[in-house]
Amino acid sequence: MRKKLLFVFYIVSAMIVCVHLGLRVNYLTQLEASNTPLFVATYSDNATGPQARVKDSINYKEWAEKYEDQTK
Amino acid sequence: MYSKKRSDSRKKVASIVSVILLLLSWYAGSTRITDNQSGMVEQLLIKGDGLNQIDDRLYEGSIANNLSPVEYIGLGSGIGYGGMTEVAVTVSLLGDIQRIAVLSSKDTSSYLDKVIQSNLMEKLLGQNIKSSFDIDGVSGATVSTNALTEAIKRAADPVSMELFGINRVENEKSSSHFRWLDLMAIAMFMMAILVNKTRHQQKSMFNWAMLLTSMCVFGFYSSSLFSSSTMGILISGAWLSGLGNYTSIILLSMVILYIIATNKNVYCNTLCPFGATQECLAKLGNTKTISLTSGVFEWFPRGLLLVTLCLGLYYRNPASFSYEPFGIMFGMIGSMYLFVLTAITVVTSLVVKRPWCRTLCPMNPMTDFIRFNRQWIKSIFKKR
Numbered sequence: 001m002r003k004k005l006l007f008v009f010y011i012v013s014a015m016i017v018c019v020h021l022g023l024r025v026n027y028l029t030q031l032e033a034s035n036t037p038l039f040v041a042t043y044s045d046n047a048t049g050p051q052a053r054v055k056d057s058i059n060y061k062e063w064a065e066k067y068e069d070q071t072k
Numbered sequence: 073m074y075s076k077k078r079s080d081s082r083k084k085v086a087s088i089v090s091v092i093l094l095l096l097s098w099y100a101g102s103t104r105i106t107d108n109q110s111g112m113v114e115q116l117l118i119k120g121d122g123l124n125q126i127d128d129r130l131y132e133g134s135i136a137n138n139l140s141p142v143e144y145i146g147l148g149s150g151i152g153y154g155g156m157t158e159v160a161v162t163v164s165l166l167g168d169i170q171r172i173a174v175l176s177s178k179d180t181s182s183y184l185d186k187v188i189q190s191n192l193m194e195k196l197l198g199q200n201i202k203s204s205f206d207i208d209g210v211s212g213a214t215v216s217t218n219a220l221t222e223a224i225k226r227a228a229d230p231v232s233m234e235l236f237g238i239n240r241v242e243n244e245k246s247s248s249h250f251r252w253l254d255l256m257a258i259a260m261f262m263m264a265i266l267v268n269k270t271r272h273q274q275k276s277m278f279n280w281a282m283l284l285t286s287m288c289v290f291g292f293y294s295s296s297l298f299s300s301s302t303m304g305i306l307i308s309g310a311w312l313s314g315l316g317n318y319t320s321i322i323l324l325s326m327v328i329l330y331i332i333a334t335n336k337n338v339y340c341n342t343l344c345p346f347g348a349t350q351e352c353l354a355k356l357g358n359t360k361t362i363s364l365t366s367g368v369f370e371w372f373p374r375g376l377l378l379v380t381l382c383l384g385l386y387y388r389n390p391a392s393f394s395y396e397p398f399g400i401m402f403g404m405i406g407s408m409y410l411f412v413l414t415a416i417t418v419v420t421s422l423v424v425k426r427p428w429c430r431t432l433c434p435m436n437p438m439t440d441f442i443r444f445n446r447q448w449i450k451s452i453f454k455k456r
Contacts, residue, residue, distance in 0.1 A: 037173040043197040061160040
């Protein structure tokens with residue numbers, strides 16, 4: 001009985017490992033073919049929270065400078 | 073006698089073929105590598121539509137018919153578990169981080185995913201490169217977190233130099249990679265040799281103490297036990313350019329050297345944290361030692377390890393092809409498939425003693441390979 005259980009464990013584990021490795025190969029091949037970064041995070045002007053407030057103040061400063069230039 | 077000779081000659085052929093396959097994978101991997109970094113960097117422009125390379129680590133983005141730059145893109149790298157993590161950072165002329173991109177990573181993908189899911193990169197967006205980046209480590213993926221933050225700092229550095237004349241990274245002291253855990257690995261290995269050699273009455277108790285300590289320290293605390301990916305890192309030479317954690321490489325190197333010197337493997341029974349976990353589960357259930365004796369069951373793990381190592385060498389990313397349940401067991405990090413594998417290993421451990429060790433563990437093929445070649449080389453020298 002235990003031998004049968006170990007046999008089943010072996011077969012199921014082998015299948016899981018093969019599927020896992022196959023997916024890894026597929027992922028890496030597609031990633032290389034797409035020639036894109038693994039992950040990209042971009043700052044959004046619509047973001048909320050303290051970072052957004054800092055960004056807004058800088059935007060205002062830029063806008064004020066531009067306005068001054070235009071009205072000179 | 074005839075059967076033994078036939079088996080030996082089969083093993084000799086397999087040994088030579090596996091070395092040739094590893095070399096071929098290494099060579100094929102070197103011809104595959106293409107320099108596509110600038111193509112990737114071009115996708116990271118926000119305001120600009122043209123890219124000019126200033127030096128190896130710095131690009132400037134500009135608008136057509138306008139000579140002055142509108143933004144900068146810096147490149148940097150940090151050392152992770154399996155090697156370098158490369159990052160690009162897009163910075164505005166005011167010094168605000170506008171975009172962060174991970175270009176490539178040699179870390180185990182599930183660890184990198186955990187760091188990315190923790191929104192570490194998003195927290196840095198909008199920050200000014202003149203300010204210091206205070207980043208909290210991600211529990212269970214400290215090495216990957218450190219690699220990513222180091223890479224971001226290094227990527228921001230050439231831009232900081234260009235915009236404000238500040239070179240922050242060079243001023244920072246580089247920390248030593250040799251840690252107390254590495255010393256602990258060496259000390260524990262020495263103790264494992266002593267425990268295996270002793271004829272003391274309490275040998276079994278000493279062995280249990282070693283297993284439990286190893287399970288706590290190298291398993292649940294640091295998850296720094298070695299796996300097939302460590303074997304790949306060792307043979308690919310990726311460790312020469314730096315690693316975030318050397319403990320597993322140190323353990324593996326000592327195990328290999330000890331097998332070469334004495335033909336004995338002290339790791340599996342006395343030090344392996346996953347073996348210790350299975351032993352503990354065996355104590356909870358009613359287990360028996362069972363082995364599958366057919367040749368297929370012996371050769372499949374060998375083939376599996378060879379394929380894994382070849383893929384790691386071909387893609388220059390051994391950490392991506394780890395197939396053991398260790399990450400899930402000691403850090404709950406890994407793919408869904410590895411989670412299922414861990415679950416069935418835990419359940420089977422309650423009925424059969426050390427099921428993983430007796431089936432797919434890469435340690436057995438590696439030990440067999442070293443022992444066989446050791447014996448073969450020894451017999452060649454004896455004949456001479």
